[in-house]
């Protein structure tokens with residue numbers, strides 16, 4: 228494969244409802260899409276998952292736009308690769324961080340290779356599932372009662388796991404209200420997005436009483452050591468999200484006991500090669516993984532569904548259907564859910580969905596053409 232042109236686009240997509248987490252709120256996504264063109268004539272779409280503000284990781288859509296343009300694309304454009312597995316090492320060499328910018332190109336190369344091999348992306352990367360158990364991630368709500376109704380509706384819609392965003396003051400009482408209203412069997416978890424410190428140990432121990440499937444990333448975004456101290460005091464498994472930026476970090480987590488579950492987001496770790504490596508490492512150490520989400524459009528969702536089809540993705544992923552996010556997605560068919568499952572598209576090569584270029588054109592606010 229040899230990519231001789233990459234088109235960047237920024238689109239704006241309004242969320243059906245604002246999504247509030249402990250570190251910020253988003254109402255309208257600014258999404259960077261890429262289109263990679265191979266010299267053979269094949270092409271593919273990919274998505275950069277960087278957000279609008281640096282409140283999840285240090286990257287934003289604007290840093291990613293610059294980094295892809297100035298550093299990532301020049302390393303890839305016009306070069307021949309026998310396999311997309313070669314990209315990750317090339318993009319790591321003397322090039323620190325910017326995992327989401329790297330991943331947008333690296334994952335596009337995987338989808339391009341799958342397309343050219345005539346295989347569905349999920350099968351090309353070793354995925355074995357035909358459908359993905361699906362969870363929903365609920366932003367911080369205005370009141371415990373409002374949260375209870377959201378969780379109730381989500382379980383009625385068939386979601387296999389409900390993740391509740393928490394922060395100090397929107398936590399013990401709120402999770403307690405949900406547990407009391409919906410019973411011991413509801414599959415609930417919490418995600419703090421770094422809102423706590425070890426000084427909040429009393430609150431965190433109080434949450435331990437609610438039988439949550441896991442508590443995601445309670446402490447600092449780059450912490451491994453303090454999470455190990457916290458995990459010793461909790462029965463509830465800690466799941467790390469932000470802290471796992473590479474295979475090394477997953478190894479550190481297991482060595483130190485900083486958590487028992489990993490949320491894999493391919494964008495956060497720099498693409499599919501490191502995601503597969505983390506998946507394999509976790510599998511060998513009996514650590515379950517699941518696929519996280521970054522409020523992706525239908526393009527990014529295709530990559531999430533494909534990676535979630537690997538065998539050790541044994542917990543429901545944040546791979547909700549298109550209609551949970553958007554009035555209208557940019558792919559057809561849109562992503563749908565049936566009995567809490569999203570089907571892995573296995574009937575065609577590549578991403579498995581058509582990308583609606585006309586609709587994308589109508590919501591594009593900037594473009595760039597990158598060549599060798």
Ligand code: OSB
Nearest residue numbers: 283364420519520521522523545
């Ligand atoms: O922490 O998992 C998170 C969205 C943006 C930034 C961080 C996170 C999230 C989500 C959304 O939880 C999950 C989804 O895409 O549905």
Ligand code: MG
Nearest residue numbers: 418443444468
């Ligand atoms: Mg998270």
